[in-house]
Amino acid sequence: QVQLQESGPGLVKPSETLSLTCTVSGGSIRSHYWSWIRQPPGKGLEWIGYIYYSGSTNYNPSLKSRVTISIDTSKNQFSLKLSSVTAADTAVYYCARLFGDPDWYFDLWGRGTLVTVSS
Amino acid sequence: SYELTQPPSVSVSPGQTASITCSGDKLGDKYACWYQQKPGQSPVVVIYQDNKRPSGIPERFSGSNSGNTATLTISGTQTMDEADYYCQAWDSSLVVFGGGTKLTVL
Numbered sequence: 001q002v003q004l005q006e007s008g009p010g011l012v013k014p015s016e017t018l019s020l021t022c023t024v025s026g027g028s029i030r031s032h033y034w035s036w037i038r039q040p041p042g043k044g045l046e047w048i049g050y051i052y053y054s055g056s057t058n059y060n061p062s063l064k065s066r067v068t069i070s071i072d073t074s075k076n077q078f079s080l081k082l083s084s085v086t087a088a089d090t091a092v093y094y095c096a097r098l099f100g101d102p103d104w105y106f107d108l109w110g111r112g113t114l115v116t117v118s119s
Numbered sequence: 120s121y122e123l124t125q126p127p128s129v130s131v132s133p134g135q136t137a138s139i140t141c142s143g144d145k146l147g148d149k150y151a152c153w154y155q156q157k158p159g160q161s162p163v164v165v166i167y168q169d170n171k172r173p174s175g176i177p178e179r180f181s182g183s184n185s186g187n188t189a190t191l192t193i194s195g196t197q198t199m200d201e202a203d204y205y206c207q208a209w210d211s212s213l214v215v216f217g218g219g220t221k222l223t224v225l
Contacts, residue, residue: 035214045154045162045205047214058212061120094161103150103168105207109161 002027004095004110012089012117018082022095022110029053029076033098035106036069036080038091046091050098051078085117121210123217130223137193139220141206144187149208151189153182156219157202165204166191198224 008020022034035050049059051069059067063082071078082089092112099107124142131137141151151169154162164173166182169189179194189208193200201224206217 044203044219045156045207045216047216050214060213100167103152104209105152105164105167106154106162107164107173109163112161 002097002108004097004108006093006095006110006113008113008115010114010116012085012115013119014086014117015084018080018085018089018115018117020080020093020095020113020115021077022079024076024078024097029071029073029078033104034071034078035096035098037094037096037106037109038089039094039112040088040091048080048082048093087117089115090117091115121208121213121215123206123208123215125204125206125217125220127218128221128223130225131193131196133198133224134195137196137200137222137224139191139193139204139206139222141189141191141208141217142187143189143208143215146187146189146208147185149184149210151182151184151206151208153180153189153191154205154207155200155202156205162205193222196222196224200224 012018030053036048051057066083068081094112095110096106097108098104153166155165156162165180169184170182181192205219
């Protein structure tokens with residue numbers, strides 16, 4: 001079955017760029033939308049953005065100026081870059097697959113990775 | 120920007136029916152889905168397209184969506200249903216989550 005796994009540094013310094021990768025195993029990254037979602041400790045879910053396997057993207061307006069999501073179909077991976085991070089960006093970051101039509105929902109999630117922003 | 124509003128908490132006795140609401144402007148004109156998240160775990164979809172259950176989700180979970188409110192109903196609530204629940208919808212190709220509701224079963 002298809003599985004998602006996040007990877008990347010667990011600690012990032014303020015003002016630097018957070019970089020995470022999601023590896024899709026057990027299936028192809030093609031023909032689906034893929035997304036990043038985060039959850040600050042003790043708080044709710046916040047959608048960051050999604051990417052189609054063709055490379056088209058859409059981002060949360062509140063993060064758009066700092067976010068880049070990219071995809072590498074040859075490696076079955078997609079990535080997140082969040083620039084100029086502050087302590088407010090400390091969160092568990094999840095990658096997830098969007099599924100369905102006409103109602104798109106997140107049917108598969110990674111286990112999440114905690115990223116702490118601190119000097 | 121579009122907002123979805125949920126009550127922060129709902130309490131229910133075991134075996135009773137729990138209802139969790141999600142409010143948004145003309146939400147009934149959109150599709151709503153619901154996720155369950157237990158402590159330390161990733162969210163799991165329990166309802167999609169307003170009222171459809173993915174395979175493996177118990178029949179006690181049901182959903183509705185009309186007017187400005189979507190509702191997740193859990194009939195015969197079990198202690199294992201204690202979790203955070205999030206509604207989610209789309210607005211102009213953007214994903215929106217509700218703030219989440221902590222369901223306590225006691």
